[in-house]
Amino acid sequence: AQTVTQSQPEMSVQEAETVTLSCTYDTSENNYYLFWYKQPPSRQMILVIRQEAYKQQNATENRFSVNFQKAAKSFSLKISDSQLGDTAMYFCAFMPGANSKLTFGKGITLSVRP
Amino acid sequence: NAGVTQTPKFRILKIGQSMTLQCAQDMNHNYMYWYRQDPGMGLKLIYYSVGAGITDKGEVPNGYNVSRSTTEDFPLRLELAAPSQTSVYFCASSPDSYEQYFGPGTRLTVT
Numbered sequence: 001a002q003t004v005t006q007s008q009p010e011m012s013v014q015e016a017e018t019v020t021l022s023c024t025y026d027t028s029e030n031n032y033y034l035f036w037y038k039q040p041p042s043r044q045m046i047l048v049i050r051q052e053a054y055k056q057q058n059a060t061e062n063r064f065s066v067n068f069q070k071a072a073k074s075f076s077l078k079i080s081d082s083q084l085g086d087t088a089m090y091f092c093a094f095m096p097g098a099n100s101k102l103t104f105g106k107g108i109t110l111s112v113r114p
Numbered sequence: 115n116a117g118v119t120q121t122p123k124f125r126i127l128k129i130g131q132s133m134t135l136q137c138a139q140d141m142n143h144n145y146m147y148w149y150r151q152d153p154g155m156g157l158k159l160i161y162y163s164v165g166a167g168i169t170d171k172g173e174v175p176n177g178y179n180v181s182r183s184t185t186e187d188f189p190l191r192l193e194l195a196a197p198s199q200t201s202v203y204f205c206a207s208s209p210d211s212y213e214q215y216f217g218p219g220t221r222l223t224v225t
Contacts, residue, residue: 004156033212042218043202043218043219044216044218044219045157045204045206045216046216047213047214047215050212050213091156091157093156095211095212101159101162101172101173102147102157102159102214104156104157104158105156106154106155106156107154107155107156
């Protein structure tokens with residue numbers, strides 16, 4: 001069974017600064033997908049970024065980038081130039097390549113201070 | 115496109131009552147999912163479907179039932195509601211089983 005661990009329950013960052021959210025996972029699979037989802041106060045789950053395990057290059061989407069360390073089973077999210085609208089819960093999620101079930105971490109609450 | 119829609123947004127049930135949470139998507143996605151999110155926790159998969167007529171259990175299926183008679187709709191049925199089913203319920207759909215699109219959620223309280 002896969003597990004996803006987000007050990008930091010909450011973080012705070014000053015607007016315009018950079019913050020990194022940590023995630024580790026455990027799996028015996030070799031091919032899989034990793035995701036970061038954002039859940040703002042509206043509760044809507046929004047996909048932020050996705051990483052395929054077979055790709056060595058770290059995924060990037062505008063101000064969001066990941067540091068994927070396959071051997072260490074680590075998948076952190078870096079948010080650059082933090083904005084007030086980034087305030088939300090962020091969930092790390094894992095999906096084995098063989099099926100479509102997502103396993104989520106417990107999430108981290110990020111607050112961006114003005 | 116409306117995307118994934120869920121009704122109702124909120125509902126209070128008494129213990130032992132039954133109800134159906136509705137989920138619909140207009141993106142012609144084959145894959146659909148039901149999750150529950152308990153306070154301070156991530157989402158847990160209840161049931162999923164890979165196409166019309168096909169459903170399968172997720173991590174926490176007990177107390178729930180689903181059906182998938184059309185591509186668009188994936189209702190979740192709660193029979194004999196219990197306080198442990200108080201949660202926020204999310205429906206999601208996906209074109210390829212990788213990128214999932216979520217609905218706005220239904221907040222259910224069982225008292």
